[in-house]
Amino acid sequence: MNQDLVSAFRPAIAMTILFAILLGLVYPFAMTGIGQTIFPDQANGSLVRDAGGRVIGSSVVGQAFVSDRYFQTRPSAAGKGYDGLASSGSNYGPTSQALADRVKADVAKRRGEGVVGTMPADLVTASGSGLDPDLSPAAAEAQVPRIARVRGLPVAKVAALIATNTGESLFGDPHVNVLALNRALDRMTQ
Amino acid sequence: MTFQGWALILGFVAILIALTKPVGAWLFALYEGRRTPLHVVLGPVETGFYKLAGIDPDEQQGWRRYALHMLLFNAMLMALTYAVLRLQGVLPGNPQGLAGLSPHLAFNTAISFTTNTNWQSYAGESTMSNLSQMFGLTIHNFLSAATGIALAFAFFRGFARRESRSLGNFWADVTRVTLYLLLPLSIVYAVFLIASGVPQTMGGVVDVQTLEGAKQSLLLGPVASQEAIKMLGTNGGGFFNANSAHPFENPTALVDFVQMLSIFLIGFGLTWCFGKAVGNTRQGWAILAAMVILFLMGASVAYWAEAAGNPVLHHLGVPGVNMEGKEVRFGVAASALFAAVTTAASCGAVNAMHDSFTALGGLIPLFNMQLGEVVIGGVGAGIYGFLLFAILAVFVAGLMVGRTPEYVGKKIEAREVKLAVLAIAVLPLFILGMTALSAVTAQGLAGPLNKGPHGFGEILYAFTSAVANNGSAFAGLTASTPWYDGLLGVAMWVGRFFIIVPMLAIAGSLAAKKHTPASAGSFPTTGGLWVGLLVGIVLVLGGLTFLPSLALGPIADHLAMIRGQLF
Numbered sequence: 089m090n091q092d093l094v095s096a097f098r099p100a101i102a103m104t105i106l107f108a109i110l111l112g113l114v115y116p117f118a119m120t121g122i123g124q125t126i127f128p129d130q131a132n133g134s135l136v137r138d139a140g141g142r143v144i145g146s147s148v149v150g151q152a153f154v155s156d157r158y159f160q161t162r163p164s165a166a167g168k169g170y171d172g173l174a175s176s177g178s179n180y181g182p183t184s185q186a187l188a189d190r191v192k193a194d195v196a197k198r199r200g201e202g203v204v205g206t207m208p209a210d211l212v213t214a215s216g217s218g219l220d221p222d223l224s225p226a227a228a229e230a231q232v233p234r235i236a237r238v239r240g241l242p243v244a245k246v247a248a249l250i251a252t253n254t255g256e257s258l259f260g261d262p263h264v265n266v267l268a269l270n271r272a273l274d275r276m277t278q
Numbered sequence: 279m280t281f282q283g284w285a286l287i288l289g290f291v292a293i294l295i296a297l298t299k300p301v302g303a304w305l306f307a308l309y310e311g312r313r314t315p316l317h318v319v320l321g322p323v324e325t326g327f328y329k330l331a332g333i334d335p336d337e338q339q340g341w342r343r344y345a346l347h348m349l350l351f352n353a354m355l356m357a358l359t360y361a362v363l364r365l366q367g368v369l370p371g372n373p374q375g376l377a378g379l380s381p382h383l384a385f386n387t388a389i390s391f392t393t394n395t396n397w398q399s400y401a402g403e404s405t406m407s408n409l410s411q412m413f414g415l416t417i418h419n420f421l422s423a424a425t426g427i428a429l430a431f432a433f434f435r436g437f438a439r440r441e442s443r444s445l446g447n448f449w450a451d452v453t454r455v456t457l458y459l460l461l462p463l464s465i466v467y468a469v470f471l472i473a474s475g476v477p478q479t480m481g482g483v484v485d486v487q488t489l490e491g492a493k494q495s496l497l498l499g500p501v502a503s504q505e506a507i508k509m510l511g512t513n514g515g516g517f518f519n520a521n522s523a524h525p526f527e528n529p530t531a532l533v534d535f536v537q538m539l540s541i542f543l544i545g546f547g548l549t550w551c552f553g554k555a556v557g558n559t560r561q562g563w564a565i566l567a568a569m570v571i572l573f574l575m576g577a578s579v580a581y582w583a584e585a586a587g588n589p590v591l592h593h594l595g596v597p598g599v600n601m602e603g604k605e606v607r608f609g610v611a612a613s614a615l616f617a618a619v620t621t622a623a624s625c626g627a628v629n630a631m632h633d634s635f636t637a638l639g640g641l642i643p644l645f646n647m648q649l650g651e652v653v654i655g656g657v658g659a660g661i662y663g664f665l666l667f668a669i670l671a672v673f674v675a676g677l678m679v680g681r682t683p684e685y686v687g688k689k690i691e692a693r694e695v696k697l698a699v700l701a702i703a704v705l706p707l708f709i710l711g712m713t714a715l716s717a718v719t720a721q722g723l724a725g726p727l728n729k730g731p732h733g734f735g736e737i738l739y740a741f742t743s744a745v746a747n748n749g750s751a752f753a754g755l756t757a758s759t760p761w762y763d764g765l766l767g768v769a770m771w772v773g774r775f776f777i778i779v780p781m782l783a784i785a786g787s788l789a790a791k792k793h794t795p796a797s798a799g800s801f802p803t804t805g806g807l808w809v810g811l812l813v814g815i816v817l818v819l820g821g822l823t824f825l826p827s828l829a830l831g832p833i834a835d836h837l838a839m840i841r842g843q844l845f
Contacts, residue, residue, distance in 0.1 A: 104354040111417045112413035127473050130475050130476070131479055146525075148526065151494050153490060172496040174403065175401075179633040179728075179752070180754070181735070182635070209598045216603045216634075220525075259535035267489065
């Protein structure tokens with residue numbers, strides 16, 4: 089057995105080094121090379137630029153919208169909200185007092201802004217990542233009257249933006265990318 | 279619940295069943311050591327590795343030698359990762375300038391990734407450098423998966439070989455599985471992920487000025503290369519804290535669906551490979567049928583519970599489904615399905631926060647893990663875990679009809695049954711023991727975020743996840759303390775290797791036996807009766823043990839939830 093143990097060290101050490109080089113360096117660097125060559129845009133974070141070329145965000149990651157003039161994003165538990173270096177959900181359980189208090193406050197705030205009818209669940213709940221880029225179409229529609237009022241736009245024109253920016257998938261729920269939606273809103277106002 | 283939601287769940291299973299035979303046939307070629315088309319490119323790498331390491335791939339190893347080489351290899355890999363994590367601050371590939379990890383966190387993380395658990399006491403974006411992610415962690419995503427599949431091959435050989443002293447060669451199994459299965463699949467998969475919006479760069483943080491004029495820092499890195507093998511190898515350790523809920527790890531619903539498929543892909547294939555190895559593919563299909571029944575039961579309950587939503591929020595004027603901790607692009611059906619998949623397999627990646635599931639929706643992931651993660655299970659670990667239950671099932675059937683039990687041509691005798699019970703007893707012993715310890719000590723009670731029964735659920739979930747080598751969490755628990763890092767580290771090690779060693783001993787004992795041809799008195803292990811017996815044994819043995827702990831956690835939480843009692 090002792091002989092066995094000693095003879096097992098060489099393959100164990102050598103294979104550790106060889107595999108670490110292949111899988112820990114060659115593989116990720118090769119994928120980086122391929123990604124940067126074929127899909128440089130996505131490989132570098134799908135960054136979105138404004139007309140002046142300034143980077144204003146990523147098309148896949150959510151960012152905070154708190155102003156009355158924009159479609160606002162969901163509550164976020166990532167840092168102080170939509171912190172790209174601190175993704176997180178709230179982790180409140182179903183019987184959490186803190187969850188109930190937060191939802192109660194958000195419902196009251198939305199009702200105060202004039203949201204009528206059924207309260208869309210995603211509008212008053214925090215996402216898993218804290219960086220959810222989307223709203224449900226219902227959560228976006230609930231904000232249309234406020235935006236139309238603040239921007240002085242016809243309700244129908246604002247509502248029409250939601251339909252054109254809604255993504256559908258066989259494998260998930262309908263969703264509206266909030267950054268794309270708000271950029272469309274800005275273009276319409278100009 | 280919607281028609282689309284049910285179609286998603288059933289379509290998901292149907293696609294995997296269609297892929298079972300092709301994947302199983304590829305695995306069988308590796309099991310046999312046959313030449314594959316990929317040998318043209320990767321064959322020289324394989325032979326080069328053997329030459330440099332002084333390995334004879336044709337040397338036949340008995341179970342003790344196979345176990346020794348496996349353990350030593352895993353110990354070396356663990357030591358390497360511990361060193362990389364501790365020395366992170368002085369190593370290159372660290373664009374954020376992060377410091378090295380504390381001893382207890384590095385200890386916990388090194389065990390976690392070695393044991394295919396990928397429990398993460400840390401948040402990736404503020405803890406791990408690019409080099410640590412690749413060189414410290416991604417290597418384990420391949421090699422812990424390859425180790426699991428190699429061990430499954432060794433166990434299959436125990437049944438397939440007759441009067442033999444050997445179970446194959448560990449190095450040949452690990453190297454072939456890595457080079458001809460995991461690596462090529464990961465390359466194709468990573469390209470798909472990059473095309474879909476998953477970053478792949480050696481750069482670090484990008485600062486952007488948002489449309490509202492605020493500053494947002496986005497972390498980029500080699501995400502896609504890690505994400506691919508994180509799923510295929512049922513590892514589950516995310517690049518980011520939010521794991522597959524993070525849009526950079528899982529940007530679209532299509533990617534999400536592929537991620538779920540890739541968690542189960544190899545596990546489905548291994549059932550077919552087992553059947554082929556023992557000379558009757560119906561043996562494999564019978565096992566798969568029992569697994570799929572158990573899986574669909576869990577997935578259906580989770581979907582129903584999440585779609586029904588939380589009465590506490592309904593009361594506050596927010597009707598409908600439970601969206602706390604979930605992403606809009608996935609919705610409840612894909613989130614509940616993901617939770618059932620990731621805990622049935624020993625993956626542990628999450629696309630929604632299990633801690634914020636409804637009480638019963640959160641019970642399903644917990645229960646799936648407590649069954650021993652044998653419902654498809656981790657790559658390799660799932661099938662050998664399930665075969666331990668199969669051994670007990672033929673034993674029970676043998677007791678009922680008064681005959682010596684047989685399974686796929688091998689007599690199952692006292693030694694095998696004792697060892698199987700020993701392996702299966704590891705789960706309740708360590709999960710319940712360590713949970714109890716943490717529920718009565720100050721260090722343990724400092725962990726939970728939530729109060730009341732849900733807080734107890736967070737502790738129970740952590741030890742269940744660790745011993746079962748899953749890695750998902752009720753993430754409210756603050757686990758980066760010496761108490762939890764230490765205990766959970768031990769739990770992960772025990773949960774992996776205290777099952778593997780008895781399992782290999784069984785394989786060694788089976789391989790030495792003669793082949794016993796099936797006779798009229800043999801209990802048939804391919805039909806509906808057998809599938810039903812398997813499902814029953816798994817539920818009774820694996821599940822019943824944990825019922826009292828579930829009553830204190832999620833079931834009490836459920837009763838509080840429907841009464842509107844808050845903590």
